[in-house]
Amino acid sequence: MPLPLFAAILIGIGAGSVVGISVLVGLVKQSGRKLSKPPPNPPLSRQKQTSTLQLIETARKELNMDVVHFYNFGICGAQNAGKSTFINSLRLLDDVNNDTEFRYNMFGPAPTGENQTTIEKQKYRFPPGRSSSDPRSDRSSIQENEDFYPFEHVMVWDIPGCGTRDHPVATYFKREHLAAFDCLVLVAATATLGEYERHILQEIDKSKTSVIIVINKRDGCIEPKCRKKFGRHYQPALHDYKLIITEIINEAKTAVQDSLLDLNLTQTPEVFAISAYNYRDYMFRQTKTELDELFTFEFGDFLKCLTNAAEERRKKNT
Numbered sequence: 373m374p375l376p377l378f379a380a381i382l383i384g385i386g387a388g389s390v391v392g393i394s395v396l397v398g399l400v401k402q403s404g405r406k407l408s409k410p411p412p413n414p415p416l417s418r419q420k421q422t423s424t425l426q427l428i429e430t431a432r433k434e435l436n437m438d439v440v441h442f443y444n445f446g447i448c449g450a451q452n453a454g455k456s457t458f459i460n461s462l463r464l465l466d467d468v469n470n471d472t473e474f475r476y477n478m479f480g481p482a483p484t485g486e487n488q489t490t491i492e493k494q495k496y497r498f499p500p501g502r503s504s505s506d507p508r509s510d511r512s513s514i515q516e517n518e519d520f521y522p523f524e525h526v527m528v529w530d531i532p533g534c535g536t537r538d539h540p541v542a543t544y545f546k547r548e549h550l551a552a553f554d555c556l557v558l559v560a561a562t563a564t565l566g567e568y569e570r571h572i573l574q575e576i577d578k579s580k581t582s583v584i585i586v587i588n589k590r591d592g593c594i595e596p597k598c599r600k601k602f603g604r605h606y607q608p609a610l611h612d613y614k615l616i617i618t619e620i621i622n623e624a625k626t627a628v629q630d631s632l633l634d635l636n637l638t639q640t641p642e643v644f645a646i647s648a649y650n651y652r653d654y655m656f657r658q659t660k661t662e663l664d665e666l667f668t669f670e671f672g673d674f675l676k677c678l679t680n681a682a683e684e685r686r687k688k689n690t
Contacts, residue, residue, distance in 0.1 A: 396654065396665050399672030403679040408522035410441050411554075411686040424551070424579055431549035435493070435529075442527040443682045444495075446550060449559035450568040451533030454588035456482035458559055459530055461648035463498050463523075464655055482530050491538070493548065494530045498523040529553070535568045544568075545575035554682040556583040563587045563627035570635060577637045582681045584674070585628065585641065591649065593620055610663055617666060621645035646671040 431437075437444055447455045460467050460481045468474060470483030479499045534544040550556055556576060560569045569585070576583045597616050598608050608616070625643040632641060646669040654664045 394660050394665060396651075396668060396672040397660070399676055400655075403672075403675040404522045406679045406683060407443055407526050408524055410525050411439070411443050411682070413440055413686065414688075427546075427551045427579065431552035435549050435552055437552055438527070442525050443554050443686070444527045444529065444552070445678070445682070446529045446531055446548075446553035446556045447559060448531040448544075448548065448550060448556055448572065449533060449586075450535050450561070450566065451539075453533065453559040453561045455533065455559045456484045456530055458557070458586060458588060458648050459496060459528055460484070461652040462528065463496065464652055465499065491532060493532065496528045496530065498526055498528075534572065541568045541571050544572060545579075550576065551579045551581055553581065554685050555678060556581055557586050557678075558583050559586040559588050561587070561589050563590075563624040563631075565628065565631035570631065573632070573637065574635055577635075577639065580638075582685060583641075584678060584681075585643075586648070587624055587628070587645075588648070590620070590624075591647070610666070613663060613666060617669060621669065642677065644670040644674045644677065646674045 432439060447459055449455055457467055463481075465481040467484045468481045470485040474483050476494060478495065478497050480496075482494065482496060531548050531550075532539045534541045534548075539547070545551070550572075558569060558572060558576075560566070565573070565585075573583065573585075594613075594616060597619065598606075598612070601616065602608055602612060624645050628641070628643055647667060648671070650664075651668045651671045654660060654668050657664060
């Protein structure tokens with residue numbers, strides 16, 4: 373796949389017939405194994421304008437970014453959009469409060485809270501594979517062998533939210549060195565993109581950096597939609613939930629596309645709908661049901677797109 377401006381829309385929901393072989397788990401394994409080795413690292417393509425090449429090289433130097441051993445993903449967006457929770461869910465870690473007892477650990481969870489918790493950029497790796505001695509292994513089937521979740525060569529960067537006094541949107545792209553990353557994940561709170569997200573997307577488009585848009589904090593959409601469609605006392609069946617989730621996906625894609633119409637981007641974004649929170653819960657379940665997997669939306673397709681985008685960019689180093 374050529375490296376366009378990727379946009380994946382991530383939307384949250386909740387969980388409830390047992391599946392034999394999980395399609396999602398298969399996609400996770402496939403995606404993880406693609407990034408289980410150090411990335412190809414050819415010189416930066418000279419097809420780019422000199423100013424863009426200098427921007428990328430300077431950004432990577434300023435961040436002291438290891439591009440030889442790691443694919444680097446930057447998680448960015450407005451303040452309180454749920455970036456840190458997304459990072460923890462992606463790495464299958466529970467959230468922790470940003471209090472006086474918190475101590476940064478590259479393999480540990482990112483701190484979360486009601487107020488802004490990420491003041492400076494922090495980088496995180498996927499934790500090593502769990503073993504039978506892990507206290508959580510009795511509630512999880514995520515690590516049946518060492519290569520189940522092998523994102524060993526992935527670095528995820530938690531970038532401060534834009535739109536604050538310390539991180540104004542006008543200088544956000546350059547100040548946070550967003551051109552340095554193999555792929556960006558832009559986290560937004562709604563499918564209707566606001567001023568901050570639109571400005572960031574325009575800057576990203578100029579640099580030809582690939583980006584995934586994550587629409588977060590939509591867990592409350594399913595129950596109201598079910599009540600409106602089926603009534604207060606109706607217990608939805610699996611096919612009902614499939615209908616509801618399809619509606620949520622289509623509505624999200626339409627809203628994002630409408631928000632992007634007047635931006636005149638050079639690349640047309642792809643759109644996915646997923647639930648990072650439910651993905652984490654699903655992966656921790658001993659018994660995985662079809663409904664549980666349904667409630668992760670398109671998370672498997674999102675991971676596939678993310679890994680393909682990073683892999684393709686590194687091969688071309690564009």
